[in-house]
């Protein structure tokens with residue numbers, strides 16, 4: 287058989303096996319353009335309600351409408367404002383009341399079209415509407431494709447903290463369309479990449495090596511590499527979620543870099559000063575630095591991580607964050623809000639090597655203080 291270089295590359299299917307809550311994450315090009323054929327098999331009647339946000343609506347909603355119509359599926363759409371503040375009670379209420387006004391029934395399917403903000407909000411709305419309706423994720427940011435659309439964590443922010451209100455509610459299908467990433471701003475792409483590199487660092491040294499060789503071309507736009515990076519990341523997340531759906535153990539490894547990252551996000555007011563994935567990348571490097579200080583891994587490991595982030599043009603140290611940060615004690619206090627805190631004790635994800643991480647509560651305060659003092663001194 288001759289190879290046709292113009293043929294569309296195959297779609298990769300990643301199965302998330304969770305018994306009755308199992309589903310497939312489809313990764314590939316052109317999935318939005320044929321969303322109707324993809325989603326129709328799930329439907330009892332040929333109509334879906336789509337919730338999205340303004341930026342993504344401008345770029346993707348017409349394509350989705352056409353793609354659904356080609357599969358014989360009609361849609362209604364609600365367009366919310368873009369941005370993290372949409373993950374709030376106010377817009378949750380608006381979304382749920384709109385779905386009720388649209389007469390969404392128990393057997394219907396709600397579609398989330400957008401980044402992690404929309405996926406988390408719409409997933410939560412679906413989980414509480416009529417005590418739970420099915421939903422389909424169409425993630426349009428890299429972060430949402432590799433992380434937030436998989437695993438069933440849904441929710442909104444409280445004025446007192448991020449992601450404090452929510453539910454586990456697995457989607458029925460995820461369509462990760464690599465073409466949607468074409469319009470993603472470079473900064474958001476690299477922030478999403480922070481979560482991709484996290485997978486290599488936490489559990490797969492060979493994947494880190496692959497990224498070290500291929501990520502610059504991927505960031506520059508190579509779609510086959512993007513598809514492979516998303517597929518591999520989703521497979522890794524699915525494996526961990528299958529072992530520990532509700533985060534009683536192993537799922538905490540996915541929080542590599544997040545104890546530091548969340549504290550930095552809080553310190554910068556969840557603003558544009560630091561995107562979530564940027565905080566994760568800085569946090570991963572701090573976690574490797576701390577691991578080396580504690581003699582858990584070689585000094586070479588954090589050096590390799592730092593070199594990689596530098597080559598990708600990513601933020602990697604506290605001095606890369608514009609504006610003032612709280613001092614060492616302020617940052618440690620913010621870490622105390624982390625969801626991994628148990629009985630008042632901070633828990634960290636540390637590493638024995640690139641690709642070999644573990645959860646521990648055994649971090650002497652002096653080592654943490656020394657790490658942060660040096661990081662803050664730049």
Ligand SMILES: NC(=O)c1ccc[n+]([C@@H]2O[C@H](COP(=O)([O-])OP(=O)(O)OC[C@H]3O[C@@H](n4cnc5c(N)ncnc54)[C@H](O)[C@@H]3O)[C@@H](O)[C@H]2O)c1
Nearest residue numbers: 341368401402403426427429430433434439466469470474
């Ligand atoms: N549920 C989970 O397991 C999980 C995991 C990680 C992060 N999250 C959550 O995800 C959120 C962050 O996700 P995010 O980074 O996708 O944020 P986001 O949804 O705000 O998207 C980031 C930016 O990219 C824009 N955008 C999205 N797709 C685009 C496209 N195709 N073209 C152009 N612009 C596009 C958005 O308008 C926004 O400005 C946070 O709220 C975080 O808490 C959830």
